Amino acid sequence: MPAPVEEPISAHIEGPHRSAAHLPEHVAAPIGAATAAEALKDGPRGALLIAAMAVGLLFIGWLAFYFLLFLPRGSVG
Amino acid sequence: MADEPPNPLQRVLPGGIVPEDEVVRTEQRWLIIMLGMLAVMMAVIVVTSLTHALHPPSNVELINSVTLHLKGEFVESNLGTALEPDGSATVRLIAQQYSFVPECVNVPADTPVKFRLTSPDVIHGFILGDTNVNTMVVPGFVSEVRTSFTTPGEYTMPCHEFCGVGHQGMWARVTVVPREQFPKLTVVERTSCVPQ
Numbered sequence: 001m002p003a004p005v006e007e008p009i010s011a012h013i014e015g016p017h018r019s020a021a022h023l024p025e026h027v028a029a030p031i032g033a034a035t036a037a038e039a040l041k042d043g044p045r046g047a048l049l050i051a052a053m054a055v056g057l058l059f060i061g062w063l064a065f066y067f068l069l070f071l072p073r074g075s076v077g
Numbered sequence: 078m079a080d081e082p083p084n085p086l087q088r089v090l091p092g093g094i095v096p097e098d099e100v101v102r103t104e105q106r107w108l109i110i111m112l113g114m115l116a117v118m119m120a121v122i123v124v125t126s127l128t129h130a131l132h133p134p135s136n137v138e139l140i141n142s143v144t145l146h147l148k149g150e151f152v153e154s155n156l157g158t159a160l161e162p163d164g165s166a167t168v169r170l171i172a173q174q175y176s177f178v179p180e181c182v183n184v185p186a187d188t189p190v191k192f193r194l195t196s197p198d199v200i201h202g203f204i205l206g207d208t209n210v211n212t213m214v215v216p217g218f219v220s221e222v223r224t225s226f227t228t229p230g231e232y233t234m235p236c237h238e239f240c241g242v243g244h245q246g247m248w249a250r251v252t253v254v255p256r257e258q259f260p261k262l263t264v265v266e267r268t269s270c271v272p273q
Binding site: 033036037040041042043044048051052055059062063066070071073074075076077 | 226
């Protein structure tokens with residue numbers, strides 16, 4: 001008895017691939033210009049917070065490498 | 078595709094959502110933060126360089142690599158660790174394909190140590206694990222690195238500049254011993270008539 005031949009995945013795909021965000025009900029409702037202006041009236045604070053956290057971690061990492069790794073390894077000249 | 082309804086998520090929002098003065102203020106604040114961080118980093122580097130006497134090894138000293146083994150500072154009998162009258166130590170090494178000569182040197186802890194190296198053949202690398210000692214050894218030049226060791230122990234010293242087919246086997250060691258023990262390790266001097 002021959003082994004069953006599995007159908008390729010492509011046989012189950014109908015039409016071009018679409019992400020979940022393709023359907024509006026799967027994503028947050030779009031906001032209007034007035035709502036966007038209200039949310040951004042004090043600047044992009046969320047983006048600033050994320051950028052500050054990323055840069056702050058980088059800065060702390062640099063200081064940690066310098067004072068905890070580089071300097072304890074002794075001076076050279 | 079042409080008959081699909083327009084995606085509301087792709088609607089282009091009108092410009093000027095964020096007030097212009099808010100954009101300028103945000104950019105100014107971010108610039109100040111960046112300049113502040115750069116200032117702190119530069120200050121840390123400058124202050125610690127001055128207080129710890131940190132600077133890249135930059136000794137420029139020529140030597141004739143052809144007669145290296147015949148006369149001068151790097152003849153075989155003069156290699157290894159020598160104590161100077163001021164209490165510091167000078168270590169002279171030759172890096173060659175594919176070994177350091179000598180293969181192991183003793184140095185005292187808590188003592189200024191000066192490494193002087195040169196090469197008779199190709200470019201080699203000199204690095205000591207767990208320290209900041211790191212320089213290249215270039216034929217025709219004398220490389221010099223000054224440091225001091227606070228922790229006794231064995232430090233590996235691999236060549237870190239590819240120098241040929243035997244590069245991976247080019248290892249040596251530096252053994253740091255407590256300062257009071259170092260004089261006991263001084264080897265019996267060899268007699269030699271090689272001019273130094």
